[in-house]
Amino acid sequence: MKASYLITLVEEFCKENKFNISKIYQQIAIVYQSEYGINIVMQMEETGEWDITKYLESLGIIERYVHILNGLKNCINKGWDLELEKL
Numbered sequence: 001m002k003a004s005y006l007i008t009l010v011e012e013f014c015k016e017n018k019f020n021i022s023k024i025y026q027q028i029a030i031v032y033q034s035e036y037g038i039n040i041v042m043q044m045e046e047t048g049e050w051d052i053t054k055y056l057e058s059l060g061i062i063e064r065y066v067h068i069l070n071g072l073k074n075c076i077n078k079g080w081d082l083e084l085e086k087l
Contacts (some may be wrong), residue, residue, distance in 0.1 A: 006056070027072065
């Protein structure tokens with residue numbers, strides 16, 4: 001799965017819900033760490049990578065991030081407040 005697909009989904013989600021894009025990636029990373037025990041942000045810092053989507057694509061985990069994003073979408077659809085920074 002390509003990083004461009006995730007970028008498009010996150011941008012659409014943020015536009016529809018007026019969320020800050022970086023905060024969505026941060027929230028997805030928190031959920032990912034909770035589920036898989038891997039701190040993506042720390043790994044990125046250790047490797048010197050600054051483009052999260054490029055890094056996720058290199059690891060082959062774009063699909064997992066899309067799955068987590070879909071979970072966040074479901075929460076919004078159910079009326080749950082994600083307590084994320086709005087634009």
